[in-house]
Amino acid sequence: xxxxxxxxxxxxxxxxxxxxxxxxxxxxxxxxxxxxxxxxxxxxxxxxxxxxxxxxxxxxxxxxxxxxxxxxxxxxxxxxxxxxxxxxxxxxxxxxxxxxxxxxxxxxxxxxxxxxxxxxxxxxxxxxxxxxxxxxxxxxxxxxxxxxxxxxxxxxxxxxxxxxxxxxxxxxxxxxxxxxxxxxxxxxxxxxxxxxxxxxxxxxxxxxxxxxxxxxxxxxxxxxxxxxxxxxxxxxxxxxxxxxxxxx
Numbered sequence: 001x002x003x004x005x006x007x008x009x010x011x012x013x014x015x016x017x018x019x020x021x022x023x024x025x026x027x028x029x030x031x032x033x034x035x036x037x038x039x040x041x042x043x044x045x046x047x048x049x050x051x052x053x054x055x056x057x058x059x060x061x062x063x064x065x066x067x068x069x070x071x072x073x074x075x076x077x078x079x080x081x082x083x084x085x086x087x088x089x090x091x092x093x094x095x096x097x098x099x100x101x102x103x104x105x106x107x108x109x110x111x112x113x114x115x116x117x118x119x120x121x122x123x124x125x126x127x128x129x130x131x132x133x134x135x136x137x138x139x140x141x142x143x144x145x146x147x148x149x150x151x152x153x154x155x156x157x158x159x160x161x162x163x164x165x166x167x168x169x170x171x172x173x174x175x176x177x178x179x180x181x182x183x184x185x186x187x188x189x190x191x192x193x194x195x196x197x198x199x200x201x202x203x204x205x206x207x208x209x210x211x212x213x214x215x216x217x218x219x220x221x222x223x224x225x226x227x228x229x230x231x232x233x234x235x236x237x238x239x240x241x242x243x244x245x246x247x248x
Contacts (some may be wrong), residue, residue: 010097019065020064022064029063032123034122072087076151079153079154083158085159088135125145146165190242191224192230210222
């Protein structure tokens with residue numbers, strides 16, 4: 001399997017970011033790691049192997065990136081608003097550094113799928129809604145889409161609001177909502193077993209998010225897996241192998 005790893009400057013953040021590309025041809029899929037994860041976590045946890053047939057067949061190219069959750073959403077020492085502001089630096093890195101590399105590597109392709117597990121699913125959903133011009137499809141696995149539920153404290157302002165789907169989705173309206181209805185598709189997949197309700201909140205958050213998307217008329221699917229399906233890599237591998245062929 002073709003694999004290439006590069007380091008990209010990340011202005012304002014504490015280290016350069018890593019981007020790993022798997023595959024030689026096909027639809028680009030931007031992969032966000034789970035909480036505080038690195039670009040190689042997807043491979044190390046068997047997710048790349050789970051869809052190796054699609055990669056080898058030239059149907060998909062995976063672009064796995066680092067997270068910077070350790071200086072943003074996962075830094076409990078700072079207020080939620082400051083975490084959201086720091087996330088803005090990560091957003092800039094993705095849009096201004098990562099996306100151009102994907103564009104150069106996949107000429108003529110403008111519709112990038114986003115995906116991720118756990119906190120990576122939050123990123124996949126948030127980027128799809130904030131930059132639907134770049135990311136019209138999000139495959140979200142076991143995410144919690146309310147940043148205010150992550151040991152949050154302190155000030156909440158515009159930075160939090162505009163980066164927290166639990167806040168802004170319910171307020172979408174007008175021409176922008178009409179555009180999103182014709183642009184995005186959100187897949188929310190989650191198990192009903194261990195750790196999906198406690199302590200992650202993934203199951204209730206997926207249900208609540210799907211309810212808002214239904215009310216807003218935004219194309220989506222809520223795929224609930226069984227009561228034996230845990231918040232863990234073995235099940236995420238199965239879910240990805242089941243769903244990704246639909247989009248490439």
